[in-house]
Amino acid sequence: MERRNFVAALLLGLSLISGVVRAQDNPAESPLENTRYIDSLSLSAGNFPQKLIKVNDQVYIISQSPVAGNIGVFLGSSGVYLIDTQWATLSEHVKKLLGSITTSPIKAIINTHYHYDHTNGNLAFGPENIPIVAHINTRIRMMERQVIRSHKNEVQLPYPTHALPTVTFTDKLSFHEGNETIELLYFKNAHTDGDVVVHFKESDIYHTGDIFVWYGLPVIDAETGSNIFALIEALDTLLARADDRTQFIPGHGPLCSKKELLAYKNLLTSIKEKVEVLHNQNRPLAEIIKKTQVLLDPKLHGISREKFITQVYRMVKSNRIDQKNPYSPRGQIKSKN
Numbered sequence: 001m002e003r004r005n006f007v008a009a010l011l012l013g014l015s016l017i018s019g020v021v022r023a024q025d026n027p028a029e030s031p032l033e034n035t036r037y038i039d040s041l042s043l044s045a046g047n048f049p050q051k052l053i054k055v056n057d058q059v060y061i062i063s064q065s066p067v068a069g070n071i072g073v074f075l076g077s078s079g080v081y082l083i084d085t086q087w088a089t090l091s092e093h094v095k096k097l098l099g100s101i102t103t104s105p106i107k108a109i110i111n112t113h114y115h116y117d118h119t120n121g122n123l124a125f126g127p128e129n130i131p132i133v134a135h136i137n138t139r140i141r142m143m144e145r146q147v148i149r150s151h152k153n154e155v156q157l158p159y160p161t162h163a164l165p166t167v168t169f170t171d172k173l174s175f176h177e178g179n180e181t182i183e184l185l186y187f188k189n190a191h192t193d194g195d196v197v198v199h200f201k202e203s204d205i206y207h208t209g210d211i212f213v214w215y216g217l218p219v220i221d222a223e224t225g226s227n228i229f230a231l232i233e234a235l236d237t238l239l240a241r242a243d244d245r246t247q248f249i250p251g252h253g254p255l256c257s258k259k260e261l262l263a264y265k266n267l268l269t270s271i272k273e274k275v276e277v278l279h280n281q282n283r284p285l286a287e288i289i290k291k292t293q294v295l296l297d298p299k300l301h302g303i304s305r306e307k308f309i310t311q312v313y314r315m316v317k318s319n320r321i322d323q324k325n326p327y328s329p330r331g332q333i334k335s336k337n
């Protein structure tokens with residue numbers, strides 16, 4: 001870890017601790033809700049350098065590992081498309097990087113889901129009247145206070161109107177730019193209830209949002225009704241659409257191929273199947289965690305193994321109860337008219 005990254009991580013750790021202390025000072029606020037996490041990360045985000053990576057003549061990645069989702073960039077004939085927006089504090093730097101490859105303005109922004117590390121930059125880009133496109137559930141979640149309990153119990157406050165998605169859809173949406181078709185596909189309850197995968201069809205490049213991450217064990221936002229079954233199903237769909245030349249920009253991590261996508265799916269499937277077998281034998285959770293952990297590479301990053309296996313256990317358990325409708329979108333928000 002570089003020194004400045006180490007310092008940023010240390011500061012983040014300190015702010016996390018202070019966030020918990022503050023919550024405990026206020027009995028009305030649950031100690032399990034971390035109200036400082038997102039602000040702290042936003043302030044430290046500048047300590048992690050952004051990199052511009054070329055995928056082809058029209059598609060680029062702005063990557064800022066590990067504290068922000070990958071921005072996908074598409075250089076269209078009439079303007080630039082941005083997929084996700086990282087942090088508002090870094091928006092000027094994003095513009096500088098874009099300025100090194102094009103003089104065109106940003107024509108549209110696509111949010112892959114509601115999580116702050118993919119949408120915080122809307123706060124800077126929104127007031128510029130750039131259309132922001134997202135699934136309807138993403139817009140509704142961003143209008144309301146969220147607590148991301150599947151990660152660090154961080155509180156995401158409602159976004160102001162100027163930073164909300166302005167164009168929403170429910171199933172599928174396409175943009176046509178010269179020879180390229182940009183297809184937005186909705187995958188229900190794989191990571192959140194508003195996940196959008198963006199497919200540049202001619203180039204055969206996907207930006208997967210956080211349905212696919214290449215850093216280790218993922219967050220599955222169970223509060224939104226998301227679950228490991230729907231996640232594996234979504235990965236199967238993507239694998240079936242891909243061939244050896246297909247490229248994947250993950251929500252986090254480097255540019256990947258079908259090979260990495262398959263490895264990721266196999267990792268999740270092996271965990272799910274092990275938990276299912278032990279659950280069917282009525283083994284206690286502590287034993288399930290212990291026996292599933294040993295399958296995993298000790299170097300695997302991401303959320304803690306114990307937390308992840310516990311979450312999968314709960315999903316397996318509720319799936320068994322809910323046999324008739326195993327992938328029911330329990331957390332899916334209904335549009336409020």
Ligand SMILES: [Zn+2]
Pocket residue numbers: 113115191210219
């Ligand atoms: Zn996410």
